[in-house]
Amino acid sequence: MNVIEAKKLSFNIYGKDILREVSFAVDRGEFISIIGPNGAGKSTLVKCLLRIFIGGGGAILIKGKPLESYNQRELAKIISYVPQTGELIPPFTVYEFVLMGRYPYLSPLSSPKKDDHEAVTEALMLTGTDEFAGRELSTLSGGERQKVFIAAALAQGSEIMLLDEPTTFLDPKHQYDILKILRKVNEYGVTIIAVTHDINHAVSFSRRILGIKEGKMVFDGVPEGIMKNETLYELYERSFTFIVHPKTGMPLILPDAE
Amino acid sequence: MKTQVLYKIFILIALFILSVAVLIGVPFIGMTAISINGIFSKTTGSFIFWNIRLPRVLIAFLAGSALAASGAAFQAMFRNPLATPFTLGVAQGAALGASLYLWLGLRFDTFGFSGISFFGFLGAAAAILIVYGLTRLKKGFAIYTILLAGVVVSFFFSSLILFIQYVSDFTQSLYIMRWLMGGLETVGYRSVLDIAPFVLAGNVIIILFANELNLLVIGEDIAVSRGVDLRRTKIVLFLSVSMMVGVVVSVCGPIGFVGLIVPHICRLVIGHDHRYLVPAVIFFGGIFLTFCDMLSRTLIAPAEMPVGIITALLGAPFFIWLLFRK
Numbered sequence: 157m158n159v160i161e162a163k164k165l166s167f168n169i170y171g172k173d174i175l176r177e178v179s180f181a182v183d184r185g186e187f188i189s190i191i192g193p194n195g196a197g198k199s200t201l202v203k204c205l206l207r208i209f210i211g212g213g214g215a216i217l218i219k220g221k222p223l224e225s226y227n228q229r230e231l232a233k234i235i236s237y238v239p240q241t242g243e244l245i246p247p248f249t250v251y252e253f254v255l256m257g258r259y260p261y262l263s264p265l266s267s268p269k270k271d272d273h274e275a276v277t278e279a280l281m282l283t284g285t286d287e288f289a290g291r292e293l294s295t296l297s298g299g300e301r302q303k304v305f306i307a308a309a310l311a312q313g314s315e316i317m318l319l320d321e322p323t324t325f326l327d328p329k330h331q332y333d334i335l336k337i338l339r340k341v342n343e344y345g346v347t348i349i350a351v352t353h354d355i356n357h358a359v360s361f362s363r364r365i366l367g368i369k370e371g372k373m374v375f376d377g378v379p380e381g382i383m384k385n386e387t388l389y390e391l392y393e394r395s396f397t398f399i400v401h402p403k404t405g406m407p408l409i410l411p412d413a414e
Numbered sequence: 415m416k417t418q419v420l421y422k423i424f425i426l427i428a429l430f431i432l433s434v435a436v437l438i439g440v441p442f443i444g445m446t447a448i449s450i451n452g453i454f455s456k457t458t459g460s461f462i463f464w465n466i467r468l469p470r471v472l473i474a475f476l477a478g479s480a481l482a483a484s485g486a487a488f489q490a491m492f493r494n495p496l497a498t499p500f501t502l503g504v505a506q507g508a509a510l511g512a513s514l515y516l517w518l519g520l521r522f523d524t525f526g527f528s529g530i531s532f533f534g535f536l537g538a539a540a541a542i543l544i545v546y547g548l549t550r551l552k553k554g555f556a557i558y559t560i561l562l563a564g565v566v567v568s569f570f571f572s573s574l575i576l577f578i579q580y581v582s583d584f585t586q587s588l589y590i591m592r593w594l595m596g597g598l599e600t601v602g603y604r605s606v607l608d609i610a611p612f613v614l615a616g617n618v619i620i621i622l623f624a625n626e627l628n629l630l631v632i633g634e635d636i637a638v639s640r641g642v643d644l645r646r647t648k649i650v651l652f653l654s655v656s657m658m659v660g661v662v663v664s665v666c667g668p669i670g671f672v673g674l675i676v677p678h679i680c681r682l683v684i685g686h687d688h689r690y691l692v693p694a695v696i697f698f699g700g701i702f703l704t705f706c707d708m709l710s711r712t713l714i715a716p717a718e719m720p721v722g723i724i725t726a727l728l729g730a731p732f733f734i735w736l737l738f739r740k
Contacts, residue, residue, distance in 0.1 A: 208638045232641030239635050246632040247686040249418075256628055260641035264622040312640065 159184050159219055159234075159316055159347055160205060166213035166371075167197075167204055174200045176371040177214065182349065184315070187342045189358035190351045191382075192368035193392055198351040199240070201368065202318050205349075206237050232260040236309035238319040241302060250296070250304050251289045254279055257311035279310035282344075283337050299330025306337060310346075317341065319350040323357060335361050355409045359383065367391045383407060422690040425683060429697035436701050437475060440708050441467035445715045465602055472606045474598045474707040474721075475700035477662045478672055480613040482699025484655045485673025486680075486692055487620045490627040491651060492561055498673035499659040502564030503541040505670075506571035507656075508663035510578075511537025513590050515664075517578045531608050534664020538656040541567055546652070593667045595720030598707050600665075609661050616658030617696050623651055624688040631686060671725040672703055675733045702729075 160182040167175040174197045182188060190198050203209040205216060207223055216223040218234060226234070236257070246253055257279070258272040280286035283303045293301055302322060309317055322338070323331040335357060342348045352358050358365050359379040367375030367382065369391050375382060382388065388396045388409070395412045441463055442448050448467075452459040481499065488497040499505045511533035520529050548563040575594070579587045600606070620627075626647045629637035638644050663669075676699045677691070684694045706724040713719060 203635070206635075206639050208635050228638065228643045229641035232639060235639070237636070237639030239633065239639075244633060248628075248632075252687060253632075256625075256632070257640065259625055259629060262625060264625065318639075 157184055157219075158182065158217070160349075161217040161220075162201075162205070162214065163217070164214035165201070165204060165216060167200055167209060168212075169200075174371050175204065175212065178368070178371070178373050179214075180366060180373060180376055182316075182347060184347055185342070185345055186347050186349075186364055187339070187362045188347075188349045188364045188366060189362035190349065190366045190368060191353070191355060191358050191391065192374075196368045197371040198368055199320050202237075202320055202349070202351060205318060206235060207231060229260040232312060232314065234314050235316045235318060236312040236314040238302075238305045238309045238317065238322055240320045240324070241298075241305055245294050245301070247292075247294070249290055249292055250280070250285060250307075251276065253293060253304060254285075254289075254308045254311050257308040258313075260312065275311045275313055276307075279307040282310060282340065283307040284333075297330075299326045299333065302326060302330065302334055303337065306334070306341075310341065315345070316347040316349070319348070321351055321353065323352065323354060331357070355382070355388070356407075359409065360406050383409065422684055422687075426690060426693055426697070429694055429701070433475070433697045433701055436704050437471060440471050440704055443708055444712060466600075469600050469603050469606050470598050470707065471704055472603075473600055473609065473666065474704040476606070476609055476613045477598065477666045477669065478676070478703025479696040479700040480609075480616060480658045480662045481669060481672040482676035482695045482702070483617050483620050483692060484659050486677035486688070486695045487623075487627065487651055487655055488673075489677055490631045490688060491648065493631060493633070494561060495678065496674070497561060497564075499655065499663075500568065500668070500670055500673065501561070503545060503567035503571060504538050504564075504656050504659050505663050505668045506568040506575070507537040507539070507541025508534040508660040509537065509594060509668045510571045510575050511535070511540070511660070512593065512664045512667075513575050513578045516590050516593065517582050517586055519586070528604070528608055528665075531661050531664040535657060535660035537571075538660025538663070541571065542652055542656045592720070595667060595722050597718075597720055597722075598666050598703075599718070605665050609665050612658050612661045616654045617692075619650065619654040621692050621696075623647060624692050627688040627692070628686075631688075667720075667722065669703070669722050669725060671722075671729045672699055675729045676702055678733065 158181045162178055162180055164177040164179055165175055166173065166177055178201060190201065192198050200209060204212050207228070218226060218231065254276045255268055255272065258268055258275060261272060262268065277286070280289055283306050285300065285303050285307050288296065288300065293304060296304065323334050326334065338348055338350065339361060359382065362379065365375065365377065365379055365382050366373060367387070374390055375387055383398055385395055397410045397412055399408050399410065401408050444467060446459060446462055448459040448463050453463045454460065485498040488499065488502060489495055512530050515530045515533040544567050545560060545563045579590050582590060626637065626642050629640050629642050634644060677695050680691055680694045680698050684690050703725065706728060707721045710719045710721040710724045
């Protein structure tokens with residue numbers, strides 16, 4: 157069953173077309189990477205799906221119903237979001253922050269219930285952030301903080317998670333930590349859609365790749381399909397070399413130096 | 415974690431007790447000494463207590479809590495430590511409305527409002543409409559656009575106030591000038607009743623939006639993705655804050671600094687969680703302004719200083735001390 161379906165989705169900001177008739181459908185339980193050059197419209201696409209950006213052309217269906225038919229809370233129960241964090245440091249402790257992921261289930265003034273705390277504990281365990289639950293986010297490293305952001309999205313209990321460059325700015329160890337967490341989350345049945353600049357991560361961790369350039373969908377298929385020079389040249393306007401990792405046997409995509 | 419919550423609740427209880435103590439205790443302090451027995455007898459002291467000092471203390475408390483809570487709400491909504499009803503032009507709008515009322519020499523009541531409150535409210539609403547309108551011209555309702563629009567509108571309105579002062583005759587001009595310095599003197603409960611419903615309603619609304627404010631502090635995108643209805647939240651908070659500020663400013667004058675420093679001081683003590691922060695700000699804002707007003711009428715007694723001078727003189731060094739303490 158399609159959990160997300162975009163039909164000829166268009167979006168412009170100040171008259172500049174950011175997305176041009178993008179169409180795709182996402183099945184339940186998929187792990188999708190969205191790649192493409194800077195300014196291609198990847199983040200905009202994600203924000204349209206979350207209804208952070210409104211007023212685009214075309215249609216978005218969430219579980220078969222138009223995006224507009226959901227109120228924001230209902231939508232939050234279905235889709236969660238891990239934004240580009242970078243310098244974003246909320247002034248809260250890890251536990252407080254993750255608990256805020258339960259917002260769609262809280263009414264004003266009501267304090268969080270038992271199942272809210274259970275969802276938070278589970279999210280903390282799954283991301284390995286339970287050990288610093290009591291610490292302020294400002295005292296964590298960028299990698300630890302990114303795990304907490306994922307935990308907060310998990311606590312939201314939604315079946316789809318959208319992530320915008322979850323591994324950018326992180327060291328290699330934390331990049332892999334994050335990707336392994338996402339794989340685990342995906343195994344629990346959560347549909348993952350992640351924007352990334354790392355083609356190798358996209359190829360080795362996701363099962364489907366969407367390539368976007370200048371607001372248009374130029375590739376939609378399995379990772380094997382992207383490993384062709386003409387496809388990658390169309391996306392990034394440069395040539396790549398494909399080799400096999402001598403130890404892991406995983407494919408590696410290297411940009412050719414000039 | 416449990417201890418943190420207990421600590422915050424303890425602070426709130428302490429602030430509540432302090433608020434009650436201030437409301438009861440401060441009316442006893444002043445030029446004329448009043449004893450506890452004196453307030454229940456038919457004396458000048460009892461008249462001063464019930465008809466002059468108590469209403470004044472109540473107004474100070476209400477105004478302080480309103481300005482401080484508005485500041486806290488705006489700072490979260492705009493994710494900017496400098497956002498207050500003043501930086502966004504709402505207070506200047508109210509001040510312009512009230513100045514206009516004074517200049518025109520009007521004397522009337524409408525819908526149970528005093529005329530000056532009504533004009534103040536209209537001015538605040540006009541400021542909000544202009545700021546909101548300017549941001550609507552651009553897509554997306556970006557935070558910086560609003561802040562910038564607010565600064566522009568407040569300068570524009572300040573100039574209009576100066577213009578009104580310039581064309582007013584000497585007495586009116588002095589009157590407007592004195593009013594602009596901020597003051598809480600009153601006789602009887604008319605002004606208290608004028609502002610109380612708006613302040614109470616506004617504060618309750620801000621408390622009800624504590625969860626939304628927490629998420630807005632983190633970021634608008636996150637807030638939306640967590641399920642916050644951004645448009646509704648902004649409109650409700652914007653309107654209730656401007657109503658509250660409009661009415662308070664029209665009665666007390668534009669008392670600056672409370673909306674800026676009270677939320678910051680409270681944040682240093684109780685943290686950023688608005689479920690605790692907003693009530694703390696409401697209590698402490700009330701206590702702070704009541705205390706400042708007490709100083710303004712006792713320091714150079716029998717003369718009085720405008721309370722706006724005290725809030726700034728007292729608030730600035732205190733704030734700097736808190737900032738460098740850590």
